[in-house]
Amino acid sequence: MTSKSYHIKHICRVEGHGNLLVEMEGNEVNHAEMQIIEGARFFEGIAVGRKYDEAINIMSRICAICSTSHQLSAVGALERSVGIEPSKQVNDFRVLLDHGENLQSHILHVGMLALPDFLGFDGVIQMVPKYPNEVKMVLSMKRTANDLQTLIGGREIHPVNIKPGGFGAYPTTNQLKEMKEKLVVFKQNTQAFADLLATLKMPEFENKTEQVAVYDGKSYPFTKGDHKCLLSGKIVKPEDYKKNFIKEEVRGYSSAKFSTINDGEIYYVSPLARVNINYKFLTDDAKKVLAQFDMKLPNFNPFNNNVARVIELMHCVDEAIEITDKYIEKPPKDDNKEFKIKAGTGSLATEAPRGLLNHSYDVDKNGIIKRADVITPTAHNLNKIEDDAKKFGSLIADKTDEEAELLLNMLVRSYDPCISCSAHAIRIDLRRK
Amino acid sequence: MASKPQIGIVGFTGCAGCQLSILDLENELLDLLGLVDIIDFRMAMSGNKKGPYDILFVEGSIVNKHQEEELKELREKAKVLVAIGSCASFGGPQAIRNYRDNKKTKIAQYGKDNIDKVEVIKVKPINKVVKVDHYLLECPVNKYEFLDFVKYYLVGGTPTLPNYPVCQQCKAKGNRCIFLEDGIMCMGPVIQAGCDALCPSYGMPCDGCRGSTLEAAYDQQVQLMIEKGASVEDITRYILKYNGEDKQVHEFLMEKWKEQDKKLVYQED
8 A cells, every 4th residue: 555644733623732643544544633733721710700791702702703602602501501692783793793793803804814815815915916906895895794793792803892781882873884885795795705716626525424403483593493403304402412422531632522423423513504504594595595505405515615705795784784674663772671599500502604503501690600610613523524534535645745745735614614613623634654 | 134033823712702802903904914924824724834933922821731831832932922811821711710620610610430531730820831921911812902012023123002991991981880880790900901991881790800910009999899799709710801911910819819719829839
């Protein structure tokens, strides 16, 4: 058998530090390891002993790109633990804030981190001389998404405006009107961006595993819902996420935990899983974007996550415009829910930009956190990334080293991995024997 | 023509929010790239060069021996080294665990059967490992403070940070004082200004993410919090959030507050 070895240190254009080890014998990958080398920060341990409302800001620091998702998950889970349901208005503004994050994260990923691969550049910075207009468009879209997060959350990253029961402050009608105008331009740019992406070819690869996304049977949900499995159709309540469903294990080579469902089954969470499970509930214009691509549903090619992200850009901007319009008509009033602290448990399943996110807390009668548990999208996906690396690695065994390394980098990037999140990786280490 | 300054932006253990904040300078990024060469920014690009750097911006705290060695090597290659954000400057939220029994923290995270699989040392801000020339604050770093630093560097100077508390900017904005009037525990009196009193402007208390202001009056802050109904444990938690390794915070907690909060411990290496 031919023997060969690769060693790629640190995948770039991802958030955080990690390696992928791929060992090949002939044309087969016989071993793959997703090594999360991010320094462990012990967030669940830090949360224990803190007061319930402090978890919002502290858990947010698990990851900047998903900071809004972490805050919304923490506040929602903690509200459940004391038994309050926020008002419709509060939920609407949380969705609006969350869409700011979805738009920001997706345009950052597709426009600045993934696009350079397809156009043959080291990064977006290197794209500037040849594609100045495209880079400017991406930057202006990113600016608008950040403006939306800043308007509702107070800051682009780690919002300051979320509290149990509601918000600290709301935007004025004039601010909402200004935002609406920017969102309309964002929507036009999304179409232009979709047209550009439709000219690019995603690598061919399929790995048919179970997929999981949040589901409520009536919308395309991000901020709450049940878990739904694509292939089995199984539905699991957020509080039952560890009851015969998700199981975590610690491995010596990684500071993140590895998960399986239903006793050992590999699963996948992602924008693609959301599109597969909830496509019926996409807005009409988002469905039109879906139709622009040659993508059969349900889809099992992780590279099509880039397509799913562009579909979601359209869906999220549509919903953001709808909510903004609603509160231009009827300005928000102060309707934060008052509540008394009591002992309880609260769990929430949400969708961060990169996929399913679980937060769960036990709080005592004084509001002190006694147990905290978080499973991030990248942690959900670690087993799937290893499984993909084995199967995809074998498919591309005839490529040159340089091509194979680039394709494996792109495979991991397609997950838009958030490695800080998962450790609460990525160096590719490809060894051919 | 002299070549453009060579800039590196690297991250150790943190949330990557400071690096992301730099990417959030959408309106200024293209102009910035006309003035400096970004040679190392792994989160944003491939093909990175490991120095030499005219300015190296470092995000994140140091949590293992390997990172200590890497940071020392980077320091050798950098003319100016700048800490960005709370983790690099003061340890960040993960430094809360320096004041706890490490074993208990590990068990809460990974379970008691797994604690030998994970290496844990004290969380260090970067100045515990190398010399730091300048600090840019906030969690995540204030991107305009970053931009100002680059601008000053280009014309041959360094910006000064405001050496007064958040309250001063909060008052200037005409915000209602939620600490004195509503009894909401706010860290504004002891925390360094520069954020334009962001949180209090949303009716939320200052969370303390910019570190202690010059000669911060923690004694008076604690007195005021007690008057407003805070317990001993509450006060420890309010002070110990982002800034566990801020010198003033550490000294206050371990030299004075420990007499009140007997449970306070500090992990030595």
